[in-house]
Amino acid sequence: MLFDQGDSYQSAISTFVSGARPSVSFRAVDAEAVARVLASAPVFNALSETERGELVGHLRPRRFSRDEVVFHRDDAAGHVYVILSGSVKVSIPDEEGHEIVVAVEREGAVFGELALFDDAPRSATVTALDQTQVVTLAREDFLRVLERSPRATREILRLLARTVRRASGRIEDLVFLDVPGRVAKCLLDLATAHARTEVELTQDDLAAFVGATRVSVNRALADLESQGAIAVGRRHIAVKEPALLRKQVRY
Numbered sequence: 582m583l584f585d586q587g588d589s590y591q592s593a594i595s596t597f598v599s600g601a602r603p604s605v606s607f608r609a610v611d612a613e614a615v616a617r618v619l620a621s622a623p624v625f626n627a628l629s630e631t632e633r634g635e636l637v638g639h640l641r642p643r644r645f646s647r648d649e650v651v652f653h654r655d656d657a658a659g660h661v662y663v664i665l666s667g668s669v670k671v672s673i674p675d676e677e678g679h680e681i682v683v684a685v686e687r688e689g690a691v692f693g694e695l696a697l698f699d700d701a702p703r704s705a706t707v708t709a710l711d712q713t714q715v716v717t718l719a720r721e722d723f724l725r726v727l728e729r730s731p732r733a734t735r736e737i738l739r740l741l742a743r744t745v746r747r748a749s750g751r752i753e754d755l756v757f758l759d760v761p762g763r764v765a766k767c768l769l770d771l772a773t774a775h776a777r778t779e780v781e782l783t784q785d786d787l788a789a790f791v792g793a794t795r796v797s798v799n800r801a802l803a804d805l806e807s808q809g810a811i812a813v814g815r816r817h818i819a820v821k822e823p824a825l826l827r828k829q830v831r832y
Contacts, residue, residue, distance in 0.1 A: 614665065614666075615665060615716070618663065618664075618665050618688060618689050619633055619637075619663065620633070621689050622663050622689045622690070622691055623689075623690070623691050623736060623739075623740050624691055624694075624733055624736045624737050624740060625663065625691070625733075626736070627730065627732045627733040627735070627736040628726065628730060628732075628733050629730075632726050632729070632730055632733070635726060636718060636722065636723065636726060639718055639719065639722040640716040640717070640718055641716065641717045641718075642665075642714065642715070642716050643714070643715050643716070643717060644712070644713070644714050644715075645667070645669075645709035645712075645713045645714075645715070646709065646712060647709055647710065647711045647712060648708060648709065648710075649708070649709050650706060650707070650708050650709075651669060651707040651708065651709060651713075651715070652693070652703050652706070652707055653703065653706050654673065654674060654702075654703050654704065654705050654706045655702045655703060656702060656703045657702060657703075658693065658695065658696035658700075658701065658702060658703050658720075659696055659719060659720050660693060660696060660717040660718060660719055660720065661691060661692075661693045661694050661696055661697055661717070661718050661720070661723060662691065662692050662693045662707075662715045662716070662717050662718075663689075663690070663691050663715060663716050663717075663718070664686060664687060664688050664689060664690050664691075664692070664713065664714075664715050665688065665714040665715060665716060666688055666712075666713065666714045667687075667688070667709060667710070667711050667712050667713025667714060668685060668686065668687045668688075668709070668710045668711060668713060668781065669685070669686050669692065669707050669708060669709050669710060669713060670682050670684070670685050670686075670707070670708050670710055670782075670786060671683050671684040671685075671686065671692065671705045671706075671707050672705060672706050672707075672708065672789060673704075673705050673706070674706055679789070680706070680789050681789055681790075681792060682786055682789040682790040683705060683747075683748070683751065683790075684747065685710070685771060685775075685782065685790075687775050691740065692707060693707070694737065694740055694741065694744075695741075696720055697720050697723060697724065697727075697737065710781060710782070710786075711781070753832075754766055754767075754791075755792050757832045758830065758831075758832065760791065760793045760797045760798065760800075760801050761801040761804065761805070761829050762829050762830050762831060763791035763792070763793065764787065764791055764793075764798055764801040764802065764805070764829075765801075765805065765810075765826040765827070765829035765830055766826075766829075766830045767787065767790050767791050768780055768811065768818060768820055768826060769820070769823060769826050769827065769830070772820045772823070778819055778820050778821070779814075779817050779818070779819045779820070780817060780818045780819075780820065781816060781817045782816075782817070782818065783816050784798060784799060784802065784813075787802075787818070802818070805825070805826070805829070808822075808825055809821060809822055809825065810822045810825035810826050810829075811826070
């Protein structure tokens with residue numbers, strides 16, 4: 582542990598940040614930022630300050646560059662991740678090198694949570710979309726706190742339920758929506774989930790997200806842009822008229 586039971590949560594966070602190894606320095610992230618993210622992150626927000634403080638000494642900071650892989654599908658699992666800044670995509674690759682993007686996660690999100698429940702390998706590949714800072718926590722350290730916190734256990738179950746619902750919704754979209762509809766719904770969902778009008782996603786990633794070719798996605802984007810629904814930029818798409826996007830979503 583990096584702190585004793587007499588330390589406050591904020592003191593523990595400060596010790597953690599200042600004690601990060603030089604190779605994974607968190608000079609750009611102050612103690613308040615770490616505390617704020619942990620206090621709002623799913624599952625962690627269900628813990629008391631004392632319980633979060635108990636975990637702080639076991640957190641390990643890591644930093645990833647844009648397009649750097651956090652972990653690959655079938656890698657050994659054992660840690661859960663919390664995003665302090667930046668964003669990642671969660672994807673499932675096939676044998677030919679193509680991928681299906683199943684989620685985009687941003688600051689405050691928890692991923693890799695399946696590692697808490699079994700010894701199975703990773704079920705997906707996670708890649709940084711931009712400069713991304715995370716903290717990792719080993720399964721056994723988190724489970725010790727979960728065993729004493731029914732509220733946090735319920736939050737983990739809610740997180741897993743959200744993942745299942747999201748997967749079910751993706752299947753429904755692939756079956757019942759055409760490509761323009763899937764593109765429109767994807768942009769709406771991402772903008773709503775992250776409370777932002779700009780979706781930071783390349784057109785290749787968007788094509789992988791909706792299960793279509795880049796050519797068909799480019800065609801759909803061009804049509805939506807001509808209607809004034811979106812504005813396409815470099816590595817991002819701005820949602821300008823959500824109502825026009827919703828008109829494209831016809832089941």
